[in-house]
Amino acid sequence: MKKTNIFMISILIFIAVIAPSSFAFTDTENHWASETIEKMQKYKVINGYTDGSFIPDGLMTRAEFVKVMSNMLKLEKESSKYIPDISRQDWYYSDIRKAVEVGIIQGDTNGYIHPNDFITREEAVVILSRAFRITQNNNIGKSYVDENMIADWAKKEVLTFSRNGYINGYEDDSIRPKDFIKRAEALTVISRVIPNFLQAEVYEGVIHGNTLVADSNVILRSLSIDGSLIIPDSYIKSLGAKNVEVKENLIISNESYLELESIKNINVEKNTYTLYNSEVEKEENYVSENYGIEFSVPATAHVLELSGDTNVNFKENDLVIIDIKKNENYYLQSIRTIAREEAKKYDNLFELMEEGKIQNAEYVLYDDKENAQMLVIKRDSIVYTFIFFNIVSDNLVDNVLSTIKLIPLENFEESQNRIYRNSALSLKFTYQDIYVVVDDSYNTKNVNSGDGFFKLFIQVNTITDMQKYSLSEIKALLETLARNDGEILESKTFKIMSNDAIQFKIHSEEKMIYSLYVVVGNNLYNFIFTGEENAMNEVGETLFENMVNTLEF
Numbered sequence: 001m002k003k004t005n006i007f008m009i010s011i012l013i014f015i016a017v018i019a020p021s022s023f024a025f026t027d028t029e030n031h032w033a034s035e036t037i038e039k040m041q042k043y044k045v046i047n048g049y050t051d052g053s054f055i056p057d058g059l060m061t062r063a064e065f066v067k068v069m070s071n072m073l074k075l076e077k078e079s080s081k082y083i084p085d086i087s088r089q090d091w092y093y094s095d096i097r098k099a100v101e102v103g104i105i106q107g108d109t110n111g112y113i114h115p116n117d118f119i120t121r122e123e124a125v126v127i128l129s130r131a132f133r134i135t136q137n138n139n140i141g142k143s144y145v146d147e148n149m150i151a152d153w154a155k156k157e158v159l160t161f162s163r164n165g166y167i168n169g170y171e172d173d174s175i176r177p178k179d180f181i182k183r184a185e186a187l188t189v190i191s192r193v194i195p196n197f198l199q200a201e202v203y204e205g206v207i208h209g210n211t212l213v214a215d216s217n218v219i220l221r222s223l224s225i226d227g228s229l230i231i232p233d234s235y236i237k238s239l240g241a242k243n244v245e246v247k248e249n250l251i252i253s254n255e256s257y258l259e260l261e262s263i264k265n266i267n268v269e270k271n272t273y274t275l276y277n278s279e280v281e282k283e284e285n286y287v288s289e290n291y292g293i294e295f296s297v298p299a300t301a302h303v304l305e306l307s308g309d310t311n312v313n314f315k316e317n318d319l320v321i322i323d324i325k326k327n328e329n330y331y332l333q334s335i336r337t338i339a340r341e342e343a344k345k346y347d348n349l350f351e352l353m354e355e356g357k358i359q360n361a362e363y364v365l366y367d368d369k370e371n372a373q374m375l376v377i378k379r380d381s382i383v384y385t386f387i388f389f390n391i392v393s394d395n396l397v398d399n400v401l402s403t404i405k406l407i408p409l410e411n412f413e414e415s416q417n418r419i420y421r422n423s424a425l426s427l428k429f430t431y432q433d434i435y436v437v438v439d440d441s442y443n444t445k446n447v448n449s450g451d452g453f454f455k456l457f458i459q460v461n462t463i464t465d466m467q468k469y470s471l472s473e474i475k476a477l478l479e480t481l482a483r484n485d486g487e488i489l490e491s492k493t494f495k496i497m498s499n500d501a502i503q504f505k506i507h508s509e510e511k512m513i514y515s516l517y518v519v520v521g522n523n524l525y526n527f528i529f530t531g532e533e534n535a536m537n538e539v540g541e542t543l544f545e546n547m548v549n550t551l552e553f
Helices: 009-018 034-042 062-073 093-101 122-134 155-164 183-193 254-259 327-331 335-343 395-403 471-483 533-549
Strands: 001-006 196-198 200-209 211-213 221-228 242-244 251-254 266-268 273-274 287-288 291-295 303-304 319-326 351-358 361-367 375-381 382-390 417-422 427-432 436-439 454-462 488-496 501-507 509-519 523-532
Touching: 009 266, 034 183, 062 122, 062 291, 093 454, 122 155, 122 183, 122 509, 183 273, 196 200, 327 533, 335 361, 335 375, 335 382, 375 395, 375 501, 427 436, 427 533, 454 488, 454 533, 471 509, 509 533, 523 533
Parallel strands: 001 200, 196 211, 200 221, 221 242, 242 266, 251 273, 303 319, 436 454
Antiparallel strands: 287 291, 319 382, 351 361, 361 375, 375 382, 417 427, 454 523, 488 501, 501 509, 509 523
């Protein structure tokens, strides 16, 4: 690790400026802000466009500005708040939710973020002030002819930025708070606010200005920072600090890090702020504690949990009907089968729109093209059915789907992805417990038993002259063995990690068997996956395919 003795970090910046460099973007080399743009690209704060350009004089949107803040702070946790004008398909979806969670961006009175609007100078200043907890400067500063144009919610921040030299007025003594900010201008302001980015080096002496830890394994030793220190979550555990003074504020992600020895060695003269704290306004979510689910909806929505005596007014706008059921039979039914049965209860002509996973649960989303949608979630033996009627709020269903959290339940054993590792067999794969019982007793002499719906038997044999046989010869021999187990319905050959694999689908009385052979050197691995015929056709086949896709030898 390199040691850097700093008395004026601007000296380091000057050295970096005069050193030869290759420009990251095709349109910034001769631009007045080229050095700032290159610096921000170096620290992965910004990305250019697919054609290699940056368009420095183009206007910056609110979403783009928030993305820069998210990149700098390495934000991780997403808000569960209902946000009407973003959807999961938007490139900025996650960054907006992260910024809302820490209060960097708050939206208008109706919750709209307006991500694709160009950002104004005063909006950019307020977001920067929130992100880096800029201490307000109450000293009398320069007056501007259009000072009355600054919005009340931004006036203190804009004037503080002016007095600190983060933003400058124009030659006509105007500040132009409502003007849209250009991409290069935005980065210039950000660079003035945070002039110092620390890499994996040892820093001693004095650093002037606000400072961001921008790398792992940064060491601060006998150091005075004449500004604030920002330590993102990604780098705080590897940070070393001893005899450090911070003249302004310390910003970390959460209070738990205050117990780290390195953080205890930092003396902060003003305040210590945490990004994730109780000051950020939280929205009241809908919660069903009995069935362990919560999600966010707009205040105008009417959420109704269905029961036998429930009266429903189907004319209400943003009506969300939830039917939650628990049945052991759901274990062995696929999500599509369950969803089709749920759809039959309604007259709507639902069409499949989307499939996916929420945590460890599967879901399907249906649309009837008539302002109603149906969402079905299968969580082992619990099924949640959401019916949305008379949708008027923007992105209502998308927001519900994206904010759903499945809460752990008492007395409910939920399946988990387990990793099977056996160094003696040089074997690793992932499977779902509860559903699958793994039996490797043939080679290990360990007797494995359980009440899973499907059984996976593993057998490994060493055949010293395996290389003498072609794949077709091996397959012909294995087909003969497979017929002893029942009727072969399908067979196929493919590759697993460059190893030849042969798979048979076998019907035996009321059971279905998937028998997979994998040739690894002189070892012949056999995976025999068995279950009841109906169950295998529903969820068993998917469970087996997921296991095969994770095989490692």
